[in-house]
Amino acid sequence: MIEINHISKSFGDKEVIKDISAVFEKGKPNLIIGASGTGKSVLLKCIVGLIKPDAGEVHYDNRDFGGGDRDMKTEIRREIGMLFQGGALFDSKTVEQNVMFPLNILTKMTYEEKIERVNFCLKRVSLENVNRKMPSEISGGMKKRVGIARAIVNNPKYLFCDEPNSGLDPQTSILIDDLIADLTEEFDTTTIVVTHDMNSVMGIGENIAFLYKGKKLWDGTNKDITHSGVKEVDDFVFANKVMNSLRES
Amino acid sequence: MLIKTIGHYFIFLGHLFVNRESFKTYYKLVLEECIQVGIGSIFLVVLVSTFMGAVTTVQTAYNLVSPLIPKYVISQVVREMTILELAPTIISVILAGKVGSSMAGGMGTMRITEQIDALEVMGINSVSYLVLPKIIASILMFPMLVIVAAICSLVGGYFVGTMTGIITPNDFIYGIRLVFQEFGVFFALIKAVVFAFLVSSISSYKGYYTTGGALEVGISSTQAVTSSVIAVLIADYLLAQLFLGGL
Numbered sequence: 001m002i003e004i005n006h007i008s009k010s011f012g013d014k015e016v017i018k019d020i021s022a023v024f025e026k027g028k029p030n031l032i033i034g035a036s037g038t039g040k041s042v043l044l045k046c047i048v049g050l051i052k053p054d055a056g057e058v059h060y061d062n063r064d065f066g067g068g069d070r071d072m073k074t075e076i077r078r079e080i081g082m083l084f085q086g087g088a089l090f091d092s093k094t095v096e097q098n099v100m101f102p103l104n105i106l107t108k109m110t111y112e113e114k115i116e117r118v119n120f121c122l123k124r125v126s127l128e129n130v131n132r133k134m135p136s137e138i139s140g141g142m143k144k145r146v147g148i149a150r151a152i153v154n155n156p157k158y159l160f161c162d163e164p165n166s167g168l169d170p171q172t173s174i175l176i177d178d179l180i181a182d183l184t185e186e187f188d189t190t191t192i193v194v195t196h197d198m199n200s201v202m203g204i205g206e207n208i209a210f211l212y213k214g215k216k217l218w219d220g221t222n223k224d225i226t227h228s229g230v231k232e233v234d235d236f237v238f239a240n241k242v243m244n245s246l247r248e249s
Numbered sequence: 250m251l252i253k254t255i256g257h258y259f260i261f262l263g264h265l266f267v268n269r270e271s272f273k274t275y276y277k278l279v280l281e282e283c284i285q286v287g288i289g290s291i292f293l294v295v296l297v298s299t300f301m302g303a304v305t306t307v308q309t310a311y312n313l314v315s316p317l318i319p320k321y322v323i324s325q326v327v328r329e330m331t332i333l334e335l336a337p338t339i340i341s342v343i344l345a346g347k348v349g350s351s352m353a354g355g356m357g358t359m360r361i362t363e364q365i366d367a368l369e370v371m372g373i374n375s376v377s378y379l380v381l382p383k384i385i386a387s388i389l390m391f392p393m394l395v396i397v398a399a400i401c402s403l404v405g406g407y408f409v410g411t412m413t414g415i416i417t418p419n420d421f422i423y424g425i426r427l428v429f430q431e432f433g434v435f436f437a438l439i440k441a442v443v444f445a446f447l448v449s450s451i452s453s454y455k456g457y458y459t460t461g462g463a464l465e466v467g468i469s470s471t472q473a474v475t476s477s478v479i480a481v482l483i484a485d486y487l488l489a490q491l492f493l494g495g496l
Contacts, residue, residue: 102371
């Protein structure tokens with residue numbers, strides 16, 4: 001479980017995150033949603049420690065991430081897997097080397113054990129026979145799946161996904177969403193997904209936090225979101241004409 | 250602003266030695282960097298230094314108009330210029346352009362494509378993991394490249410001098426060996442080590458803190474070369490004062 005308390009972050013005069021508190025539960029996908037520029041990615045980066053919040057606390061299973069010593073911070077980070085928006089694969093390494101990278105650095109496994117684990121993770125994300133390919137030789141969807149394989153290869157306790165569907169076609173998006181949901185259940189991780197994709201919201205949104213202009217305006221599940229009673233949430237959910245016509249009908 | 254940047258640079262250097270990975274990890278990375286810095290630059294170094302020696306020989310001969318000055322002075326001047334200044338400094342300036350821009354560009358691209366963030370999230374000290382091998386490899390390779398440059402420069406001078414009839418082979422060899430001070434080579438190697446550290450650390454620093462997109466990566470590379478060259482020239486003067494000028 002990840003708990004954030006009163007997180008705030010400003011860049012210069014602009015307050016991007018305003019006093020956000022939330023609890024992200026274990027074993028199910030937790031979604032942070034909202035329109036572009038509402039501070040979703042900044043909040044995610046505050047949670048994983050890539051950006052230092054101006055105020056507030058982040059607790060990973062009751063361990064204070066920001067206030068703890070360097071060793072504890074490193075220990076927590078080594079329990080984290082993260083899928084970045086663009087995949088963030090190392091261009092100079094093959095798919096296999098990319099997925100194996102955390103194992104090389106963080107474990108003392110033998111080469112055979114590492115290869116076995118890498119192949120298991122690649123198979124788990126439905127990628128086979130791409131081990132020797134470079135990131136530049138595979139499609140955007142495949143890059144995302146390699147990114148997921150790299151994120152889960154070291155059995156993380158916490159999984160973070162920043163816009164996992166950006167730039168993907170609807171079918172591949174659903175595939176990635178289902179994969180994230182399945183992996184969360186299978187490995188019992190605390191998963192946080194930042195997205196503005198309504199298919200993701202309706203598909204895997206078991207615990208949703210809606211951000212609006214840097215504030216958390218609403219939280220609930222995908223079953224509640226269509227009748228939240230909050231104008232900003234309705235504007236976001238029913239922005240699409242089809243969704244709007246469905247609501248009206 | 251300059252003071253702030255220098256302070257930031259020293260804080261960046263401080264991160265090199267904090268929370269490091271195992272030596273085994275660095276060993277492989279250093280070897281990879283050595284290949285890029287050393288092997289990747291050797292052709293350029295040989296080419297530039299050979300012509301540098303050849304041109305220095307011709308120009309020295311052109312300026313020695315008095316018949317009272319013996320011919321072997323030409324190779325003596327070429328030797329001193331090459332070992333003391335041209336090989337370490339000019340080669341380091343050239344390497345700042347080649348290696349420095351490549352380091353800054355590579356780091357900048359890693360930054361804007363979130364590869365550095367990916368390392369940080371894994372609990373890896375990205376400064377130490379990415380920059381330390383570059384600095385160690387540069388410190389190992391620059392002195393070797395400077396030695397290669399000095400040899401090629403003298404060889405270039407020898408061939409041009411003897412083939413054009415400016416100087417006889419015997420005079421050239423005699424001039425090179427006359428009143429030779431080993432300290433000159435030692436001083437050149439000290440300069441190479443200092444310049445290697447400056448070029449690799451400044452270029453990595455500029456690349457590491459790139460923000461924005463492809464355009465900014467290009468700007469970082471340019472800034473890396475400019476800052477490295479300025480630092481090399483300032484260090485060149487300070488080292489000359491310290492070791493040769495009795496500062």
